[in-house]
Amino acid sequence: MKRSPPELDYAIRGTKSPLPQRGQVVSNRARKSLNRLSVHLGLLLCCLGFGLPFAWMLSTSLKTLDAVSPTDGAASHSIQFIPDPVVWQNYANVVTNEKLDFPLYTRNTLIIAVLAVIGNTLSSAVVAYGFAKIKFKGRGVLFSIMLATMMIPFPVVMVSIFTLFRFIGDYTPLQMLGTFRPLWLPAWFGSAFSIFLLRQFFLTLPDDLSEAARIDGCSELGIFVRVMLPLARPALAVVALFTFMGVWNDFLGPLVYLQRPEQYTLALGLQVFQSAHGGTQWNMLMAASVLVIVPVILLFFLTQRTFIQGIATTGMKG
């Protein structure tokens, strides 16, 4: 993120007067640095609060079990952030743990994520292009319906989608329940959120581009694939990123659709592991949590600007 331009000062305090009077300048400046100091203090305090769970999780994940829960019964009243000794072995133990098959769950999550990302990005782009660049009757109505569907919570349709997948399994040779399909197949029909995001992007591209291609005898599909898609790469990246995070974080979906432990995703596996063996090995549990969080955080740092822009666009529906 870039530093905000100075004029944004006005958004919060706006102490800068356009024509400072002589003699007032000094007191203004003093007041301004005092204000800055208080904002710094407020933010420092907030960051301390927001960072604490991370710090404590990391610290716990590197401690011995004895340091985490003393066996002598009495709780130690000293908070130790720096583990002594530092046990990196915890992480190795998590990955090779028999009860929490980390490599398998990671593989399962990645399979679903890759299929969902490809499907959602492609189909959302196609639909978004239709909504942004082709003027057809009923477009406005359809688009409004699409925006409205964003308000339907998953729990509301959870039961009937489940039975729907059951029926598809019963009446066609395509098994749904007990496979990964219910978790990635719907993504191949686009999602309202991604379509909205991509449509906003396509709207910013000038119509002359597609007109020129059209005059050159390019078909609509040709224009979309050869002219629009390459230009939309940054927006496609945002959609792909959000879809990936969605799959990585999803809990209710896998809980409803996955039945056998060897199909679990990381999120589901971690919860099952916790509820079966939880309350005891907190250092292991924290190490496992760190391993689940790290990929997402890494992805964020690699794509920071794209990411923030994507979220900011979400708010522009209003």
Next chain:
Amino acid sequence: MSSRERQNFVKGLLFVSPWLIGFLVFTLVPVGLSLYYSFCDFSLIERDTAGKTQAIWVGTENYRQLFQDREFYRTLKNTGLYAILSLPAGMLVSIGLALMLNAPIRGQAIYRTIIFLPSLVPVVASAMVWMWLFNARLGFFNQLLATIGIDGPAWIGDKKWALPALAMMSLWGVGNTVVIYLAGLQDIPRDLYEAAEIDGAGAIRRLFNVTLPMLSPVIFFNLIMALIGTLQVFALPFIMTGGGPERSTYMYTQYLYEKAFAYLQMGYASAMAWVQLLIILGLTAFAFWTSKRWVHYQGR
């Protein structure tokens, strides 16, 4: 329609057809189907002689039972209480943070990143971390309280504290909303502040008469999104407390989930789903209705 229009119509429909099919199959049909099921006795496991599951029409029986179900009112109350605790707090904290993060001071990039990062944490992982922080004997909070001689509550293990504790931890994930507010703040034209200042408005008046009105569409958007999200809260209480202690955090969606997939009462669960949908639609409509009074759209 001219031939050009017809051509565009076909082309347009072709392009939006993936969404249109998905909308029919994964939204319209399920919503209709669940309305039908809500009037049926439907277990999904009992099969007829042909080996197919059957939904048996029972009229309004599910709804009649639902409105006499104490658990229904309990989960409704818990969810409502959770919303009342977490929604206003979340809005205040995220607007406050956005205002501070928008100030032209050094180190904003670092502050913003730290505030934003928790909202990236997968829900299961943040449940683990907070269960550990809230742990009655060994958790960070109670260890900290113990150093100053206070015997802390059991937090999520105490039926009085569990719901407020969950609402408190929901503040950890406001980063997403803060980013949306920040974008909104940066869209406010600078000359408005200049005009207000020339008119002699102080910092507080500028906040209430310029910043907040200009930000109101974004506030409204975030309010609707938070409302919909909070009223379907499931994963955190489900993982952290399982609805306990003494069902003090037993939420509506968890009850729905258990009715459907533990008790296999799909009809009953569908009736619950429809009631949930109507509540959410009703509250959203109410929010839209009040928005005429407090949401200001530029140039409209």
